[in-house]
Amino acid sequence: MTSKEDEMNIPSMTDKIDLIDAFCAQARILPVITIEREADILPLADALAAGGLTVLEITLRSDLGLHAIGLLREERPHLCVGAGTVLDRTMLAAAEAAGAQFIVSPGCTAELLQAGVESTLPLLPGISSASDIMLGYALGYRRFKLFPAEVCGGTAALKALGGPFNSVRFCPTGGVNPDNLRRYMDVPNVLCVGGSWMLDSAWIASGDWEQITRSSGEALALLDD
Template sequence: MSERQAGLEAILKQAPVVPVLVIDDVALAVPLARALVEGGLPVLEITLRTKAAPDCIRAIRAEVKNAIVGSGTVLDAQGLEISEELGCAFAVSPGATPALLDAAKGSKTPLLPASRSPSETMFLLEKGYALQKFFPAEQSGGAAYLGALASPLPQVRFCPTGGITAEIAPSYLKLANVITVGGSWMAPKALLAAKDWAAITKLSAAAASLKA
């Protein structure tokens, strides 16, 4: 395992769940991150799907102690460049393309690319990625499917993301080839709109305590 992959592994081991966040308003970023970290989820994926995302990442990195901030929905070299400029601890992609992987070779930001089939998993493994995102998890066969990959591909560990809830997360976490799961259930839109940080902290604490 490369040094960058080892560093990424250490990050992903911090908690059983990585919150995957889409934030439209930078004013919400810091209190949301504080609520999640206070609940025991320090590793945060801020998706680059909104215009506010870069400013959200800057604000959280500057103001939220103990937050480990990564970028999500990184699709190309530009996304990786933005992630590196922002000082992201990692970058997550919903897939993998040759151009993206080429760009990742020269990036200081560790990349977590996604796969959803044995062939895609093998391709990324050949490129040196023993850590991969499994996406979209539930729509691609769920925990049973992912567990079936463990025997032929024991070298790979996954962060399954997509359609995962608090109720089904343990079915993934019990798998030998799962290092953590990604989800957004601890920060639902209704609570975010209401700025109910206490409720988000409570959901985060429950997520942080999840076990197989």
């Protein structure tokens, strides 16, 4: 007898954890991108990649999110492109159809967590408490996004959560910036961080792609000191 998951070639939760670990290791810093103009999609991705950021989270906060994911998967196959701000099963399915390689949510519901189990893609669910972690943990999740990280207690919260959840790792997002980046990455249960400081709206509006490349490279350099 084969299960529904086997028939659909759905990876196991262990395999999905390995996929998340791989893209987090590649990313170190995950830029959280909201596309407002179609003309920005490719040059913005190129600017980030030139600075060393090759794993991109395209949020579904704008109507161009799904289109951007599809375009980048077609035109920039060397990049790893995921969908962010996925709120429910319908959005997850749309992101999967668009070609996303991973899914990120700002929070978690029972419906979304179950949809993630059933999806071919790894889901990094957002959490803000130990109770949120336990909801995902019961379904096999071991990788989470702490959001909004600074509001939820920052590095102190991550260290505290490491006690009862010693097999869990996090991607803190929300309030991470160059001033505290290294502090977050030095916490043992942090895989990578998410942020948008390298995506200043004025730089994007003026097409200052060189500044975005420079800011991305400078951020990564902080992790190599």
